[in-house]
Amino acid sequence: MPPEAAPPSPAAAKKPAKKKAAAPAKKAVPLEAKLARLGLRTDMDLVLHLPMRYEDETQVVTIQEACLHGGETSQVEGIVTKNEIAYKPRRQLLVHIDDGTGDLQLRFMNFYGSQVKQLAEGTRVRARGELKHGFFGAEMVHPHYKIVNAGAPLPTSLTPVYPAGEGLPQHVMRKAIADAMKRVDWTDTLPPRLLERLELDNFEPSVRLLHNPPPDVDTYTLLDRSHPAWTRMKFDELLAQQLSLKRAQKARRAKGSPPLSVIGELSAQFQQALPFKLTGAQQRVLDEIRADISQPFPMQRLLQGDVGAGKTVVAALAAAQAIDSGYQAALMAPTEILADQHFRKIAAWMEPLGVKVAWLTGSLTKKNKAAATQLVETGEARLVIGTHAIIQDTVQFANLGLVIVDEQHRFGVGQRLTLRNKGNENAVPHQLMMSATPIPRTLAMTYYADLEVSVIDELPPGRSPIVTRAIDQNRRDEVIERVHAAALEGRQVYWVCPLIEESEALQLQTATETHALLAEALPDLNVGLVHGKLKPAEKQAVMDAFAANDMQVLVATTVIEVGVDVPNASLMVIEHAERFGLSQLHQLRGRVGRGSAASVCLLLYQSPLGGVAKQRLMTMRETTDGFEIARRDLEIRGPGEFLGARQSGQAMLRFADLETDTWLVDRARDVASALLKDEKYLPVVEGHLERWLGGREEFLKV
Structure with missing residues (x-):
């Protein structure tokens, strides 16, 4: 018998079976890590983590008064007279308190054993919640409560309620923020004369008021964010965004791009061969694009137009100018069906004029993909149309001068950057982005502040309603x-x-x-x-x-x-x-x-x-007006979902509302332009961006 098959020895047989090792205890997540999940890494991040709402714990009413205003949230204080665990219809803790004017039941569906002891008879409790009149009288379900001594002082300001994550109860958030407020540098980033001209409150008192509003503050203005303290926060946030985007625009202009200034034979033949005449809006937009790509710095233009407005032919004419100027153009679409539509339409226009158009998608066979890639690398293909397959490492352009991205919001930041980086080492290709989802003016001013925006606001004739x-x-x-x-x-x-x-x-x-x-x-x-x-x-x-x-x-x-x-x-x-x-x-x-x-x-x-x-x-x-639909869509969904924030990589505004704060967007844009024009304001710009973006400026640049 082989050794591994030998029977166990008697001694071995008597050995007791090994106990299973206990599962390792879950490691406690440090507070810093929990806060970091919310993007709160610095003291200033915490200070600018402003409340989403407030609770008024500055006054106590009698149980009798609270009962007169059933359905409203109120705060009462009383002595526990009864404490029991009931099992009908489910296990629950019922605690009765009395303040001499009436009896109130506190009902807890989920509770710990420690709470049962904590809320023992004879204990003084201060409870806050919505009072309802149930089958067994007045009650609060899962109220906020604390154990207090007789005569315990009440808070002197409204209690903030913060956006929080798992394992971050409100008292922990409040303490972390209060501690951070003791350590931060409160120096105002904006000059006093600017604040005076814009009629804005100072930074520190605005932030302190929002974290700890006095009881006499107009609560409505806090909740609808129209209070002057909120106005200051909104302006600062918008200004940081505008400064960042305009600096990105300036940095882009400092880079070189091939001037595609030749409107030659191909462009002329192409336009003459079209079976229709461009609309006034199409011609205006084409002229804007032609002027941009003739410059020695990169164009970054968003072309938007309603469904069927004729964006494709404008993009194709821009590509013709790039080809006339001796460069390649690339058009990338998010789906194969859309890319195929572009390919069929544009190739039918271009190939009779002697332009080789390459087709490149992920579904091509290995042989066909290699052949298309070869055409792109040698420069034989002057125009390349396809999906994200265009940006794969294996695809190298001979001399890419113009990049066109259709439905650009459906691509991630990295994908758009990769295509833009397919140009020569010393030159960035011009970039034209197209969208059939019209962007409302305010949204374009904020999220696309580093782009020029062209709008085709006229439909071709012959379209039926x-x-x-x-x-x-x-x-x-x-x-x-x-x-x-x-x-x-x-x-x-x-x-x-x-x-x-x-x-x-x-x-x-x-x-x-x-x-x-x-x-x-x-x-x-x-x-x-x-x-x-x-x-x-x-x-x-x-x-x-x-x-x-x-x-x-x-x-x-x-x-x-x-x-x-x-x-x-x-x-x-x-x-x-x-x-x-x-x-x-x-x-x-x-x-x-x-x-x-x-x-x-x-x-x-x-x-x-x-x-x-x-x-x-x-x-x-x-x-059927796409711009009106876009405006209403923004109202319903808000800017984050409207833009497809996850796809676009755009940082959403936390405080400003693009429907109600348009006037602030205008001011922030104008102030950003003025600050960036004068070198003496460089410290102001740097300080403001550091406070509000803290190194996350790159996030806004694509």
């Missing part, structure tokens, strides 16, 4: 009849669904189900299906069939949100429209109305609708 209707899901059969009638008239239809597969969490009509339902209900029509999980070749085959009118109805997910252009499609149905955001609904609606036929968009919704969903659908019915 789009009528939008909201229809309850219960009327689905009527909608299917309408789809059938439109198809029989020779028109094509989009039917958009929010999900591809069944989800237990969201019982929504899915694209696959809808396709099966419509194919059965409309047997005489060709009903297609396209979604994100199809292979690129399969997607393209479906899109080609629809574009060729071999398919009358296209069931799709939001992959058709941008870039799809089928003029014969004049009816769109959006399933579960209440689940989509405003800008997405507007983008989807923009797929119809591209021909001369009257177009209709039907928003199918599941009732009952929530408040936000009602607002969205009402907006879609009332207007």
Whole structure:
């Protein structure tokens, strides 16, 4: 028998089994690490971590008075007369207190054994919460409370409530902030004369008031952030942002870029060959871009225009100027469908004029990708169109002069930087960013302060108006009849669904189900299906069939949100429209109305609708103006979600509100320009940026 198979010795057999090692105790997370998770790393970070609301613990009312104002939050004080753990309907701690004017029950659904001892009979308790009249009389559920002695003093200021993370109770936050306030340098970063001219309060008293407001302060102005102390904080925050972005703009201008100043034969032939004349707005924007890329410093321009405004042809004419000037141009789009739309359209314009256009996406075979990469590296391809595959390390340009990024907010900061860095070592390519999601003026002034902004505010002639209707899901059969009638008239239809597969969490009509339902209900029509999980070749085959009118109805997910252009499609149905955001609904609606036929968009919704969903659908019915829709979207969602903060890498404003504080944005922008013009204000600029951004300035620069 081999040694490893030998039976255990008697001695070994008697040995007791080893006990399992106890699981290691979880290490306590240091306070510094918990604060760092909230971005609070320095004393000034803590000082500028301002309260989100306040509690008034400066006065105590009798239980009798509190009962007269049931449903309101109040603070009472009394002696514990009864303390019991009840088990109906669930385990809970019931504590009764009395102050001589009445009895009040404090109910705790979640509690510790230490609380039962802490709230023993005879203890004096000060409790604050919303008083309700329940089946067993007046009560507060889970009130804030503290054990006090008779005659214990009340706070002299409102109690701040701070944004906090896990393991950071309010008393810990308050102490950390109070300690930090003892250590920071309170020197005002702004000169007294500037503060006087702008009628702004001083920094230190403003911050101290916001952390510890006196009881006689106008609470409403604190909560709606219109108090002068809040105004100072908002201005400082906006000024730091404007200074940072304008310095980034100045630094960019200091870099060299190839001047693309030749508007030559290609540009002339291209414009002459177009089957339409540019609109006044398109020509104005093109002139702005042409002037910018002729300069020896990098253009950084945002081109925005409503759905169907004709941004692609303007971008293509800018690319033609780069090619005329002896350089390459690259266009990057976030999805393969959108990139393909650009490629087909622009290649059809450019290749008859002798321009080689390369196509580069992740779905290409290894052989085709290598061939496309070779064309780019040798410079044979003067224009490159594709997805993020363009920015891979293996792709090297011969002489990149212009970068065009479509739907730029859908790319991360790093992706946009990588493409910009594909130029020659000593020169940065000019950059044109395009967006079909119009940015409201105030948002453009703040988050795009280092960009020039061009707006195509005119639609090409011949576009048909789009009528939008909201229809309850219960009327689905009527909608299917309408789809059938439109198809029989020779028109094509989009039917958009929010999900591809069944989800237990969201019982929504899915694209696959809808396709099966419509194919059965409309047997005489060709009903297609396209979604994100199809292979690129399969997607393209479906899109080609629809574009060729071999398919009358296209069931799709939001992959058709941008870039799809089928003029014969004049009816769109959006399933579960209440689940989509405003800008997405507007983008989807923009797929119809591209021909001369009257177009209709039907928003199918599941009732009952929530408040936000009602607002969205009402907006879609009332207007087709992308800028008005963007303004309302900003109101509903706020700047962070509107811009896609995670994608864009933009730092969201913590204190300023872009709807109500436009006047402050204007002032901050003007002051930032004035401070940066004069060298003597350099210490002011450095000090202000250090206080508010503390080394995070790079975060704002892309």
